[in-house]
Amino acid sequence: MILNVVVVAILFAFPITAHRTSEHEHRQDIFASPPDVSADQTWLEKYGLQSDMAFTGPLSFSHLEYARCLEDASKNFDIAILGMPFDTAVSYRPGTRFGPTGIRMGSRRQHVEHGYTLSWGLSPYLQGAKITDCGDVPLNPFDNAVALDQIEVAYSTLLQRDVARNVTESTVAGMRAFAKDNKEHPRIVTLGGDHTIVLPILRSLHKVYGPISVIHFDAHLDTWPPNKVSPSPQARITHGSFFYIAWEEGLISNSSIHAGIRCKMLGDGDLENDESVGFKVISTDDLDDLGIPEVIRRIRNRIGEQPVYLSLDIDVIDPGSAPATGTPEAGGWTTREVKRIIRGLAGLNFVGADIVEVAPAYDHADVTSIAAADLVEDFLSMMLSAEPPKPRDERKPWVDKL
Numbered sequence: 001m002i003l004n005v006v007v008v009a010i011l012f013a014f015p016i017t018a019h020r021t022s023e024h025e026h027r028q029d030i031f032a033s034p035p036d037v038s039a040d041q042t043w044l045e046k047y048g049l050q051s052d053m054a055f056t057g058p059l060s061f062s063h064l065e066y067a068r069c070l071e072d073a074s075k076n077f078d079i080a081i082l083g084m085p086f087d088t089a090v091s092y093r094p095g096t097r098f099g100p101t102g103i104r105m106g107s108r109r110q111h112v113e114h115g116y117t118l119s120w121g122l123s124p125y126l127q128g129a130k131i132t133d134c135g136d137v138p139l140n141p142f143d144n145a146v147a148l149d150q151i152e153v154a155y156s157t158l159l160q161r162d163v164a165r166n167v168t169e170s171t172v173a174g175m176r177a178f179a180k181d182n183k184e185h186p187r188i189v190t191l192g193g194d195h196t197i198v199l200p201i202l203r204s205l206h207k208v209y210g211p212i213s214v215i216h217f218d219a220h221l222d223t224w225p226p227n228k229v230s231p232s233p234q235a236r237i238t239h240g241s242f243f244y245i246a247w248e249e250g251l252i253s254n255s256s257i258h259a260g261i262r263c264k265m266l267g268d269g270d271l272e273n274d275e276s277v278g279f280k281v282i283s284t285d286d287l288d289d290l291g292i293p294e295v296i297r298r299i300r301n302r303i304g305e306q307p308v309y310l311s312l313d314i315d316v317i318d319p320g321s322a323p324a325t326g327t328p329e330a331g332g333w334t335t336r337e338v339k340r341i342i343r344g345l346a347g348l349n350f351v352g353a354d355i356v357e358v359a360p361a362y363d364h365a366d367v368t369s370i371a372a373a374d375l376v377e378d379f380l381s382m383m384l385s386a387e388p389p390k391p392r393d394e395r396k397p398w399v400d401k402l
């Protein structure tokens, strides 16, 4: 009995990557087999298949199925995880080309059979949706014009793939009502990459959905008009100007919203410009003054029933909790606060999401990568829930029996 308890405790601490498939059902727990020194057996005979553990094996997000979806048209899914290793349009520290790999490293303790949380009351992996890690898009690191085209072509390629599930069994209303072709398209959660990658993503989404709203978590506005002395058209497009360009191109509707803004600006003119390209601002301090429920209410009210894209720059979080980013700003939100706001957005009509600006070289003990991976798991729950989870005390009231 005591041995069983110990074994269960060890397995809980070190979950083995064994998916519930017929092949994997035969995998054995290496901790569960008592040693038998007399038997002349192979590993397979004695311990079973060579299972991957949380800290071993090939690197895919949350140990999900990994596929090269761009080249294999037979791969379909409801939600794709897709890496965009791009960092050649930043104004300060580079390094987000390592973001997708860093976030996958941060997700190693996440697992399809360990996805249930108290805060959501569900596991995103058990909602009937097929979620696949589609790998990284090989992007040209020397020519931004080519790289941005590669991002758009890759995104559009996956966006046109058939969804995997029977949509009538969906836990959320299908997005087909918003698509110009009245067809349900898969959704993509992109791992950046610097924030510039959102421009070609919005171009791709526009072809399917037309103009969409954006919920933008960031310390910075990212709506700055392009530098007028730029020597080339390509140099207009940076991680600080891409939303301005998106507005110029008519990709976003005038009902977008920032959350977590606290950067230094030139002055009020920056905010007037920001509003003129379709954004409202929730500042970092607003969270203290208004509280989380009111921040959630304002975002939901702004977006309403429209199709919406979520873009989260990891620098919205305080650099103390997420130091590995290119342009850190002191005094940000905590990871917990951001997670609570994300939960409050479930049920909006999300057509896609990203997390960007993770530059793992500036990290300490994977702090930022772990936060980013955890937020991506929240994105999955958010996209697969018809409404925000009820407070835990409502789901299971506290009963004090003492």
Ligand SMILES: [Mn+2]
Pocket (backbone or CB within 6 Å): 195, 218, 220, 222, 239, 313, 357
């Ligand atoms: Mn940004």
